[in-house]
Amino acid sequence: MQPLQLPLFSSSDTRFDYPFPPTRYQGSKQKWVGWIWENTQHLEFTTVLDVFGGTGAVSHLFKRVGKQVTYSDVLAFNHEIGRALIENHDQTLATPMIEVLLDTDDPLAYPTFIEQTFPNIYYTDAENQWLDRMVYRIDHLLANPYQQAIARFALFQACIIKRPYNLFHRANLYMRTAPVERTFGNKTTWDTPFPSHFKTFAQQANLAVFDNRQPNTAIQCDALETPTGFDLVYLDPPYINHHGVGVDYRDFYHFLEGMMNYSQWNQQVDYESKHRRLKPQKSAWNDPHTIIEVFESLIERHHKSILIVSYRDDGIPSHHDLVKVLRRFKKEVYLASQPTQYVLSQKRSHELLLIAP
Ligand SMILES: C[S@@+](CC[C@H](N)C(=O)[O-])C[C@H]1O[C@@H](n2cnc3c(N)ncnc32)[C@H](O)[C@@H]1O
Numbered sequence: 001m002q003p004l005q006l007p008l009f010s011s012s013d014t015r016f017d018y019p020f021p022p023t024r025y026q027g028s029k030q031k032w033v034g035w036i037w038e039n040t041q042h043l044e045f046t047t048v049l050d051v052f053g054g055t056g057a058v059s060h061l062f063k064r065v066g067k068q069v070t071y072s073d074v075l076a077f078n079h080e081i082g083r084a085l086i087e088n089h090d091q092t093l094a095t096p097m098i099e100v101l102l103d104t105d106d107p108l109a110y111p112t113f114i115e116q117t118f119p120n121i122y123y124t125d126a127e128n129q130w131l132d133r134m135v136y137r138i139d140h141l142l143a144n145p146y147q148q149a150i151a152r153f154a155l156f157q158a159c160i161i162k163r164p165y166n167l168f169h170r171a172n173l174y175m176r177t178a179p180v181e182r183t184f185g186n187k188t189t190w191d192t193p194f195p196s197h198f199k200t201f202a203q204q205a206n207l208a209v210f211d212n213r214q215p216n217t218a219i220q221c222d223a224l225e226t227p228t229g230f231d232l233v234y235l236d237p238p239y240i241n242h243h244g245v246g247v248d249y250r251d252f253y254h255f256l257e258g259m260m261n262y263s264q265w266n267q268q269v270d271y272e273s274k275h276r277r278l279k280p281q282k283s284a285w286n287d288p289h290t291i292i293e294v295f296e297s298l299i300e301r302h303h304k305s306i307l308i309v310s311y312r313d314d315g316i317p318s319h320h321d322l323v324k325v326l327r328r329f330k331k332e333v334y335l336a337s338q339p340t341q342y343v344l345s346q347k348r349s350h351e352l353l354l355i356a357p
Contacts (some may be wrong), residue, residue, distance in 0.1 A: 005140060018064055020085075021204035023055045023157065024166040029236060029310055032338070032351060036310070037061055039336045039353050045231035050091040051223050051298070052236045054078055056085045058310075060208065062234075070230065072221045075258040077156055082218030089211035091146035091151035093154075093202045101141060101151060101234055102195045104133040111136055113265060117276055121171040122163060122255060131159070132196050135262050138302040150205045158197035158257045162190050171275040198234075223285070223298055231300040236310040237295070238285045244316060246286030251297040254278040288316045289319055294323050303329035309354040313337070319352055330356040 020030060031038065034059060046068055050059040052071040062069045063086055071082035115128040121132065135270045160166045164175040176190045219227075223237070234334075240246040250257060254277045258265040271280045284290040295317065299307065305327065311319050319335075326333045336353040 018210045020057055020060045020208055024160055028055045028057050033061040047230045049230040049233045051226050053082050053226055056082050059086045062272050063212050068210050069216040071218040072226050073224050076221045077256040080149050080152050081222035084153040085208050086210055086216050088146040091144055091149050092106040092206040092209050093150045096204050101137050135259055153205050154198045154201035157201040159195050167252045169252055230305050232306040234308045240288050240316040244288035247266050248286045292317045299325055307356040311352040313350040325357045
């Protein structure tokens with residue numbers, strides 16, 4: 001089948017006709033997608049696997065330019081985002097449905113797990129109660145799985161934006177509520193009510209939904225178990241800084257992962273931890289001693305595909321070591337580089353793209 005001629009290929013570049021929702025997810029490549037496309041558009045490919053899909057920003061780019069995209073991520077909440085924004089090609093959440101979902105003020109007896117388990121940890125009691133209700137209402141009031149996915153996307157984004165640092169790594173509700181002078185943070189955003197954020201994010205997700213006439217899919221899969229046989233495989237793994245400290249996504253976003261599995265959340269909580277995280281699971285991607293081995297296995301697994309790796313020049317392993325691994329399977333490895341400054345980091349570093357056709 002001829003790939004659909006998307007607006008991108010017309011004389012005026014209207015690539016962003018389907019705007020991707022702004023996100024505060026750690027490591028999102030949203031601001032780099034134009035640059036990623038500049039460096040990949042010359043390659044010949046139709047099918048793409050995005051192994052560490054995250055927000056779906058890069059999958060959405062490839063969807064916009066008419067590729068057949070498989071989004072993958074190991075976490076259930078990210079997979080749900082991939083279903084909402086990548087796999088979904090025609091379902092949106094109409095305003096009346098958003099209003100029905102938000103009409104939580106009824107006498108029904110809702111589950112209370114969040115209210116009971118997370119008092120004074122991330123949100124106020126009233127907010128926790130609202131979350132318990134919304135999880136239930138999305139599960140029970142929406143019949144279409146893609147509409148549910150959009151609603152959950154909106155719920156997750158609302159949860160993230162109301163958190164100091166946009167993470168769940170500490171019990172620090174007090175940062176929002178204490179009457180102290182602040183030198184950083186966005187109190188107005190934190191204190192904006194959940195329903196208002198929810199509406200905004202649902203509407204943003206609606207705008208990102210479109211059909212590129214390709215059978216795009218979203219899967220939940222560990223990187224080393226991803227299916228093979230794609231024309232191009234894009235890798236954007238968790239980052240380990242030069243001190244050896246990695247980004248543990250499951251730990252940073254455990255609260256969202258818990259909401260995806262609400263009825264069994266109770267059995268997965270680490271009640272020893274003050275912030276009620278999920279019981280920890282080790283991942284070779286967060287360990288500076290093992291990351292090179294998993295990189296090798298992953299590159300070997302997909303070596304028949306064009307490989308594109310997003311990386312930073314100050315990570316572990318070094319990008320030189322990564323190039324060495326790629327060179328074991330590929331004749332040529334090209335490097336694109338852009339200077340950048342990351343939030344909460346004084347040091348300037350470079351965003352890299354390793355291109356191994
Ligand atoms: C740097 S982020 C990717 C960001 C993404 N490219 C974007 O633009 O939003 C890394 C992602 O890898 C996922 N991840 C972590 N360990 C994984 C594993 N073993 N297999 C697959 N995905 C994993 C995390 O959930 C996270 O979403």
